[in-house]
Amino acid sequence: xxxxxxxxxxxxxxxxxxxxxxxxxxxxxxxxxxxxxxxxxxxxxxxxxxxxxxxxxxxxxxxxxxxxxxxxxxxxxxxxxxxxxxxxxxxxxxxxxxxxxxxxxxxxxxxxxxxxxxxxxxxxxxxxxxxxxxxxxxxxxxxxxxxxxxxxxxxxxxxxxxxxxxxxxxxxxxxxxxxxxxxxxxxxxxxxxxxxxxxxxxxxxxxxxxxxxxxxxxxxxxxxxxxxxxxxxxxxxxxxxxxxxxxxxxxxxxxxxxxxxxxxxxxxxxxxxxxxxxxxxxxxxxxxxxxxxxxxxxxxxxxxxxxxxxxxxxxxxxxxxxxxxxxxxxxxxxxxxxxxxxxxxxxxxxxxxxxxxxxxxxxxxxxxxxxxxxxxxxxxxxxxxxxxxxxxxxxxxxxxxxxxxxxxxxxxxxxxxxxxxxxxxxxxx
Ligand code: ASP
Numbered sequence: 001x002x003x004x005x006x007x008x009x010x011x012x013x014x015x016x017x018x019x020x021x022x023x024x025x026x027x028x029x030x031x032x033x034x035x036x037x038x039x040x041x042x043x044x045x046x047x048x049x050x051x052x053x054x055x056x057x058x059x060x061x062x063x064x065x066x067x068x069x070x071x072x073x074x075x076x077x078x079x080x081x082x083x084x085x086x087x088x089x090x091x092x093x094x095x096x097x098x099x100x101x102x103x104x105x106x107x108x109x110x111x112x113x114x115x116x117x118x119x120x121x122x123x124x125x126x127x128x129x130x131x132x133x134x135x136x137x138x139x140x141x142x143x144x145x146x147x148x149x150x151x152x153x154x155x156x157x158x159x160x161x162x163x164x165x166x167x168x169x170x171x172x173x174x175x176x177x178x179x180x181x182x183x184x185x186x187x188x189x190x191x192x193x194x195x196x197x198x199x200x201x202x203x204x205x206x207x208x209x210x211x212x213x214x215x216x217x218x219x220x221x222x223x224x225x226x227x228x229x230x231x232x233x234x235x236x237x238x239x240x241x242x243x244x245x246x247x248x249x250x251x252x253x254x255x256x257x258x259x260x261x262x263x264x265x266x267x268x269x270x271x272x273x274x275x276x277x278x279x280x281x282x283x284x285x286x287x288x289x290x291x292x293x294x295x296x297x298x299x300x301x302x303x304x305x306x307x308x309x310x311x312x313x314x315x316x317x318x319x320x321x322x323x324x325x326x327x328x329x330x331x332x333x334x335x336x337x338x339x340x341x342x343x344x345x346x347x348x349x350x351x352x353x354x355x356x357x358x359x360x361x362x363x364x365x366x367x368x369x370x371x372x373x374x375x376x377x378x379x380x381x382x383x384x385x386x387x388x389x390x391x392x393x394x395x396x397x398x399x400x401x402x403x404x405x406x407x408x409x410x411x412x413x414x415x416x417x418x419x420x421x422x423x424x425x426x427x428x429x
Contacts, residue, residue, distance in 0.1 A: 010198030018209025050200030069294030070162030101313025111321025271348025287411030300393030305343035307385025319370030
């Protein structure tokens with residue numbers, strides 16, 4: 001059976017188990033105790049270990065992979081072009097995402113007639129300024145950057161190192177050999193984890209759904225389904241059009257091949273933790289050369305969040321309507337700019353979209369307390385939008401790779417009825 005099918009089964013079983021645990025918790029007595037024990041002592045432990053094992057690989061993989069990738073490309077106009085195209089496309093797709101969200105939200109009017117009381121306190125945290133974001137990209141201490149998992153700093157350091165490798169003659173070649181070997185070894189570790197994924201996602205989803213009250217979804221159904229609709233439209237229609245238009249590639253094959261990364265994103269709600277899987281999918285299933293993927297994937301996990309921007313667009317309209325505040329056209333433009341920039345300055349970790357939403361709301365003078373209205377359904381939406389964020393990273397990576405002649409069409413077109421990485425690991429093992 002394909003790995004993505006196994007993951008899907010793990011997910012479905014996790015959701016069903018979580019729902020049963022949820023009912024058991026409400027039943028009280030023995031059942032509630034059993035449910036609490038299973039959630040806290042079994043599923044929480046297995047799920048947390050699974051996510052920790054994924055995160056464990058992020059920093060070493062990005063580092064060695066990007067040193068290999070940037071040394072393969074070298075510093076030249078080609079690398080510059082690739083960087084400009086990547087960043088440009090990330091910004092354009094995020095801009096499109098939020099524009100679509102604002103437009104559809106204004107048609108559906110999810111917040112009209114809502115008289116909800118804020119049922120939770122939300123502490124807004126200060127958003128970083130553009131100046132801080134820029135300065136913060138440059139590391140003073142690469143070890144500290146790695147210890148903190150500061151992705152942009154790790155990217156800068158790795159590119160510098162990769163470039164230096166190409167300029168260091170025989171010593172550089174020896175160093176590169178070591179980096180290439182480590183890259184293979186860490187990719188093998190990623191494979192181990194991918195095979196454990198069905199059990200990991202089962203535990204993660206069982207825990208999450210044991211705590212998720214569906215009442216919140218019913219209360220906020222219009223908001224919830226508007227966000228969901230825009231997410232689905234963006235991931236299917238917009239990405240397919242862009243892929244066809246910019247790269248002339250078959251979108252159906254893209255969606256099929258990108259699936260494991262999307263499912264991991266959904267289960268972990270973290271683009272960052274999913275980087276090892278996204279990188280694996282980009283190289284082994286989409287056929288993107290390491291020279292491109294090692295740069296575009298970690299960068300995308302950090303600066304490209306189309307799904308998050310969509311939630312922020314719909315949430316802004318929803319909160320404005322619920323508080324009966326009119327937003328001018330200028331206000332909407334400010335929302336587009338702020339949401340796009342906000343996604344650049346923050347890492348892809350669970351729930352970060354709500355924090356940057358406070359930045360967007362402040363920009364157009366909406367009450368930040370409005371966030372408390374939507375907190376109840378955010379966990380579920382976080383999962384879906386993270387999946388979209390990751391599909392977006394892969395779509396841009398594919399387009400850039402194709403335009404720079406770094407895409408292996410035979411791998412891309414193969415469409416894994418079987419899993420490419422399984423076949424490859426079997427062949428190399
Ligand atoms: N969880 C999202 C991600 O990691 C970010 C967010 O929307 O909160 O991509």
